[in-house]
Amino acid sequence: MAATTESLLRISQKVFAESHSLDLKNQVFGTCNGMKQRRKVRVGVQAVAGADSKGVKKSHDVNLMAGFDAVAERELREKGFMGLRRTKLVCTIGPACCSLEDLERLALGGMNVARLNMCHNTRGWHRDVIRKIKWLNLDKGFCVSVMIDTESSQIHVVDHGAPFSLKAEEGSVWVFTAQKFEGSRPFTVRANYEGFSEGIMVGDELVIDGGMATFVVVERMGNDLRCKCIDPGLLLPRAKLSFWRDGKLSYQGLPTLSDKDWDDIDFGVSEGVDFIAMSFVNDADSVKHLKNYLSTKSSKEIRVLAKIETLESLRKLEEIIEASDGIMVARGDLGVEVPLEQIPTVQEEVTRTCRQLNKPVIIASQLVESMVEYPTPTRAEVADVSEAVRQYADAVMLSGESAIGSHGQKALSVLRMASSRMESWSRVENQQVAFHQSELGVPLPDHIAEEICNSAVEMANNIGVDAIFVYTKHGEMARLLSRNRPKPPIFAFTDEKNVQMALNLQWGVIPILIDLSDDMEANISRSIGLVKTKGMVKDGNSVLMVSDLPPTCATSTVFQSIQVKNID
Ligand SMILES: Nc1ncnc2c1ncn2[C@@H]1O[C@H](COP(=O)(O)OP(=O)(O)O)[C@@H](O)[C@H]1O
Numbered sequence: 001m002a003a004t005t006e007s008l009l010r011i012s013q014k015v016f017a018e019s020h021s022l023d024l025k026n027q028v029f030g031t032c033n034g035m036k037q038r039r040k041v042r043v044g045v046q047a048v049a050g051a052d053s054k055g056v057k058k059s060h061d062v063n064l065m066a067g068f069d070a071v072a073e074r075e076l077r078e079k080g081f082m083g084l085r086r087t088k089l090v091c092t093i094g095p096a097c098c099s100l101e102d103l104e105r106l107a108l109g110g111m112n113v114a115r116l117n118m119c120h121n122t123r124g125w126h127r128d129v130i131r132k133i134k135w136l137n138l139d140k141g142f143c144v145s146v147m148i149d150t151e152s153s154q155i156h157v158v159d160h161g162a163p164f165s166l167k168a169e170e171g172s173v174w175v176f177t178a179q180k181f182e183g184s185r186p187f188t189v190r191a192n193y194e195g196f197s198e199g200i201m202v203g204d205e206l207v208i209d210g211g212m213a214t215f216v217v218v219e220r221m222g223n224d225l226r227c228k229c230i231d232p233g234l235l236l237p238r239a240k241l242s243f244w245r246d247g248k249l250s251y252q253g254l255p256t257l258s259d260k261d262w263d264d265i266d267f268g269v270s271e272g273v274d275f276i277a278m279s280f281v282n283d284a285d286s287v288k289h290l291k292n293y294l295s296t297k298s299s300k301e302i303r304v305l306a307k308i309e310t311l312e313s314l315r316k317l318e319e320i321i322e323a324s325d326g327i328m329v330a331r332g333d334l335g336v337e338v339p340l341e342q343i344p345t346v347q348e349e350v351t352r353t354c355r356q357l358n359k360p361v362i363i364a365s366q367l368v369e370s371m372v373e374y375p376t377p378t379r380a381e382v383a384d385v386s387e388a389v390r391q392y393a394d395a396v397m398l399s400g401e402s403a404i405g406s407h408g409q410k411a412l413s414v415l416r417m418a419s420s421r422m423e424s425w426s427r428v429e430n431q432q433v434a435f436h437q438s439e440l441g442v443p444l445p446d447h448i449a450e451e452i453c454n455s456a457v458e459m460a461n462n463i464g465v466d467a468i469f470v471y472t473k474h475g476e477m478a479r480l481l482s483r484n485r486p487k488p489p490i491f492a493f494t495d496e497k498n499v500q501m502a503l504n505l506q507w508g509v510i511p512i513l514i515d516l517s518d519d520m521e522a523n524i525s526r527s528i529g530l531v532k533t534k535g536m537v538k539d540g541n542s543v544l545m546v547s548d549l550p551p552t553c554a555t556s557t558v559f560q561s562i563q564v565k566n567i568d
């Protein structure tokens with residue numbers, strides 16, 4: 001495929017316009033009732049995209065209009081309803097997988113969300129990748145969401161005198177400084193942050209990368225620290241530094257979001273990303289603050305995920321989960337503050353709490369770490385991925401395996417295969433075991449929606465329908481169904497693009513963008529017609545349908561119903 005940077009840019013601007021179409025709508029189509037207005041807008045955007053990309057085939061237009069996920073569609077045709085993967089896959093994009101061809105291969109391999117870690121590389125590089133992904137979505141009918149991950153105020157090495165890792169020998173003495181110096185000075189390490197040594201005293205321990213090596217501070221020289229290695233190990237080029245006193249991490253009062261993070265967030269807003277993963281969250285307030293900021297800055301809703309990677313965040317787990325749109329169990333940095341043997345139980349606890357509170361959860365870091373170098377995973381790594389899937393995490397994630405590894409596609413296929421295998425095993429294993437969940441909703445309408453979804457899933461499992469269809473404006477009913485981890489897959493029909501992109505992270509949900517109207521019967525026949533033309537359902541299939549659409553825009557009563565239909 002020959003896509004020049006220029007054409008990429010043009011089409012990205014279209015995507016941008018689509019995701020920021022609020023003002024556009026009123027200008028172009030005037031006023032009518034809300035739903036009709038949206039319906040017209042999409043046709044408008046599609047016509048523009050169609051006119052612009054002359055090479056785009058007819059089938060792509062159908063994809064654009066119906067907002068299908070070409071990969072889920074193919075998977076369904078090949079493997080049937082039960083073979084559809086339920087666990088979502090997140091890939092960190094880096095230099096090893098940033099070409100259009102690489103990204104397309106990852107999308108074809110099942111990537112649901114592309115993650116860009118703002119710790120690394122330039123904003124120009126990130127912009128280029130985001131635009132490529134959006135272009136692929138448009139051109140190939142993929143449905144890959146974009147997530148940016150903030151850097152936060154981490155203290156790390158920027159220069160240790162070598163482009164590769166160095167060994168710190170026992171008893172060797174090193175100077176840690178924030179000052180720039182010319183050339184290379186042996187045994188000198190430069191940190192990224194001026195105040196890195198603030199409050200640090202002689203006798204404190206300096207731990208590298210959560211235990212790769214340990215030093216003790218032997219002298220303060222202004223803001224520099226002279227340190228002696230007491231536990232030998234490796235110093236990597238961007239190694240993270242943490243200070244400990246009396247077995248406790250010393251708190252340096254660094255903000256969760258730095259000035260650079262706010263710039264990165266504005267960048268994410270302007271590029272129309274779907275998720276922002278917030279690093280080093282310590283409390284719910286920082287999450288609420290970012291969500292408020294985004295609600296004023298962005299015309300589309302950007303979901304905020306809190307990364308659980310500090311001891312403090314575990315103390316305030318529930319309030320953080322409640323404030324967020326989802327969670328990432330960031331096991332890499334978590335392992336710096338929490339003893340490694342506790343990581344598995346912490347993971348299980350966070351995953352369970354997320355499901356109770358109905359928020360999606362991603363299990364991240366080192367899932368198949370050895371594949372950064374080797375073409376096959378270790379048996380232990382496959383067991384780790386399978387365990388996350390058995391715990392019913394919504395998503396599993398690749399980091400360095402895709403960003404810098406030589407076997408990114410293979411690593412993704414390991415996640416895909418391990419997920420599918422464990423999912424089908426769990427369906428058999430859990431046949432009799434119901435998940436005991438606490439009630440979520442307090443106001444009556446929420447409680448009703450919750451009970452309807454719980455009953456719908458029980459019914460779907462008992463009857464053995466092939467699929468669940470849900471018609472949803474904000475995605476809430478889809479999430480409530482997903483929370484029950486039903487046996488059949490959930491097809492979520494929505495007319496909100498950003499709801500579709502957010503549901504990409506939700507276990508077992510295939511989000512589909514279609515026009516929805518006040519007429520439920522019309523919605524049902526339209527959705528069936530669409531999936532039938534795609535070959536996704538056949539005559540004889542049975543579907544359970546759940547809806548939470550208001551019957552008319554004028555009334556606030558939500559019309560909820562469950563019905564079972566045989567496709568004919
Ligand atoms: N955008 C990028 N550009 C260059 N290298 C990257 C990028 N994203 C990730 N990497 C590399 O991949 C490794 C793994 O990624 P990740 O786990 O996200 O970051 P980190 O190691 O900083 O926690 C990083 O250490 C870095 O070397």
Ligand SMILES: C=C(OP(=O)(O)O)C(=O)O
Binds near residue numbers: 330332333
């Ligand atoms: C996912 C993580 O965050 P990052 O890769 O940004 O350090 C982690 O620490 O596990």
Ligand SMILES: [K+]
Binds near residue numbers: 118150
């Ligand atoms: K990060």
Ligand SMILES: [Mg+2]
Binds near residue numbers: 279309330332333334
């Ligand atoms: Mg981290």
